[in-house]
Ligand SMILES: Nc1ncnc2c1ncn2[C@@H]1O[C@H](COP(=O)(O)OP(=O)(O)OP(=O)(O)O)[C@@H](O)[C@H]1O
């Protein structure tokens with residue numbers, strides 16, 4: 001096998017696996033909202049898989065990073081998309097030096113090394129993908145690798161977590177009962193106003209009063225959910241706006257660019273949201 | 282060569298032609314003489330508009346000349362045009378008499394048009410302001426235009442135009458401030474039940490209300506200053522410009538007192554009662570808003586009753602849902618939670634079997650609304666409704682039968698209104714067509730069976746071809762990445778590599794899901810001219826199409842259209858997107874019959890709207906008609922052609938792919954122009970239609 005082809009396959013490996021894997025060295029900032037840390041810890045102790053429900057940008061990824069740090073396990077995150085196949089998760093044969101070589105997918109790798117595997121937006125993945133996680137997510141805790149006739153058993157360190165946003169109520173994208181009933185579910189939502197303001201202030205360094213105003217503005221956009229907006233502003237968007245403000249952008253412009261424009265393209269709605277921020281600041 | 286000015290005789294000829302003097306007997310000599318004295322450009326300008334207005338009404342055009350000539354010297358052309366168009370709009374809405382008044386009263390038009398240019402009008406801003414109030418917290422309020430500015434706590438009634446200030450921007454801020462003042466009355470509860478009682482019992486009720494109004498004004502301003510400081514700054518600037526009074530020291534003291542954030546409406550009421558005879562008249566303010574307790578309390582009484590019922594029903598529904606698949610059902614425990622305990626302002630707490638339950642949006646909204654009226658949620662609201670407690674029909678407003686409309690006097694209730702393009706004006710006629718949806722009476726006869734038999738061979742063939750187009754996993758070869766290895770490609774690549782030639786990167790196979798994600802509406806001509814052959818062919822085509830589409834899985838809907846003048850435009854539901862193809866649908870197709878005239882624009886616009894509500898990657902609108910648009914009230918010739926063309930352009934702009942199929946034995950020359958914005962096919966033999974339609978659809982979507 002010519003060098004070139006081997007080279008080519010090597011780049012392929014990194015390309016098809018859209019996962020990231022790392023040990024988290026220093027403590028991420030995570031502000032607990034309820035008892036989610038205790039519950040996740042208990043689920044991990046008991047080898048139970050966890051389902052994180054909640055709207056976009058409310059801290060799910062950050063929470064996983066924090067838990068991985070706390071449990072001192074590597075975190076492997078896979079962002080699911082509609083082209084994600086079972087072999088993308090489990091692994092595949094590649095050809096190298098004229099021979100076939102097996103390469104683990106992120107899920108198999110997580111099982112082998114006892115990592116936390118976080119499948120983000122699980123409903124986006126194709127239906128057949130979901131089936132491979134079933135035996136891992138019940139008390140068997142095994143990952144069958146059909147192509148190799150192998151069964152990987154998970155160690156006590158391994159943990160499967162998936163996230164899911166019930167907000168997009170498409171029947172097609174709903175999680176099947178046989179899947180969801182395997183998980184301990186943690187519900188995430190935007191934190192209460194004082195907590196959320198605290199998160200923004202700590203995360204970005206803007207002063208507390210401004211952070212409070214920003215959260216108030218977020219609530220206005222959240223009131224519009226269902227009457228013209230699909231979603232209100234997430235904590236993530238508030239963090240973005242706050243960062244712009246921290247860098248010297250005026251609040252109204254920061255809200256326009258970081259929040260309003262991210263929420264909608266509708267002209268009237270954009271104007272209305274701008275009017276709300278200019279009434280507030 | 283420059284165009285030269287026309288002489289009196291030439292002008293006279295044109296006017297006679299535009300104004301149809303042979304039949305209208307209007308006298309044009311005088312006008313012709315006046316116009317002859319004008320410069321070339323002005324002549325041309327006036328003649329153009331005379332012709333244009335005459336297409337709407339000849340009298341109106343004749344009067345226009347008289348009024349317009351003296352304006353030419355010192356008036357902006359755009360204002361003259363606005364004036365002429367406005368007169369035509371008024372003619373459309375209210376007839377000749379009102380339109381002539383507009384033409385004669387040009388100076389009033391100029392004044393109001395100035396106000397409109399600098400002012401903020403309801404019609405321009407209602408859309409934005411509605412989103413705006415919905416973003417502010419509280420009940421979902423509605424906006425309506427009215428002569429007085431007030432709220433009944435359900436709807437904000439707003440003036441048509443605000444033009445007190447000099448710039449559009451300031452006037453908009455003024456308008457927005459009014460909206461906020463009204464919103465504040467609801468949000469900060471200006472209408473406690475104690476006020477109702479006080480007004481009923483007090484001997485000086487009117488004086489009491491005036492004073493209470495002024496005090497509430499102060500309290501609400503302070504609330505706004507706290508909640509919306511940005512807007513409050515704008516309000517202060519406006520108050521300065523319009524010279525709001527400061528009031529004497531007593532009023533300033535009161536303002537200070539009421540600015541405390543713990544003050545509520547009861548405090549204003551108490552102050553009003555205590556100081557009824559001792560206070561000087563309140564200072565005038567441009568933002569002071571009338572309170573209308575009578576309207577408020579009648580709306581409130583109805584709402585209190587209704588929301589109690591709805592809340593209890595919603596709780597019952599939730600209880601039912603949560604208890605599904607349980608052998609022993611549990612009872613919901615519901616509790617009122619005062620606002621101070623939480624920051625999310627969800628004033629209700631629900632538990633089942635000691636587990637907290639997140640209240641659904643409907644319950645959250647009802648609970649917040651109840652708190653605004655009662656100041657809390659009374660216990661009897663928190664008991665889920667028992668079976669038989671309420672008759673659900675109580676809350677379904679009676680549906681109106683579209684045919685009823687024609688029995689009584691004419692009104693536009695229940696119709697959707699659409700603009701129509703008037704090419705002579707080069708403007709839309711506003712809300713010109715009243716469109717109603719109706720359902721076709723199903724006819725259960727042997728038509729469908731006969732059709733299926735007649736075309737059984739073709740149907741089999743169609744099913745096969747359409748099935749092959751379905752969503753499916755396809756193994757794609759020679760991919761640059763994928764699950765499997767493409768052995769053929771690899772062998773070639775290895776061979777190539779030995780030769781030293783360049784290596785292909787495409788060595789993989791990959792399963793790929795081909796998702797069609799298409800939604801299509803078929804719009805079928807049901808005008809009188811389709812009677813007979815064409816109608817039969819249309820119905821047969823639809824049956825074949827449905828058979829084919831069922832095996833393909835694309836989402837589709839079918840509507841018929843016909844009309845009799847602009848106020849009776851009808852869309853017939855044959856199959857909606859949400860309906861399955863079944864015996865009822867087949868019977869409706871069988872029941873399609875030739876009705877009245879062919880007005881196409883409204884149908885394209887209405888179906889565009891329906892199509893836009895469907896979530897699909899590709900949206901297609903296919904019209905099936907027998908040619909020229911034609912309706913009673915002038916929807917003939919160029920007018921109908923231009924409006925149809927315009928409606929197709931609008932559909933295009935909305936991201937829809939329009940496609941027109943015309944059955945026309947003569948393939949007429951106007952078709953390319955009319956259907957230009959869409960793609961189209963002309964079918965010259967009626968009996969070929971059923972064979973063609975499915976085929977066209979297939980080619981359109983592969
Ligand atoms: N509880 C929290 N503590 C600290 N930061 C938070 C918290 N909640 C949200 N954030 C901030 O919000 C940002 C977005 O959160 P994150 O990326 O975790 O959202 P997510 O829920 O994973 O969203 P998505 O579903 O879109 O992936 C974080 O980067 C962080 O700045």
Ligand SMILES: [Mg+2]
Pocket residue numbers: 060061062120
């Ligand atoms: Mg995330």
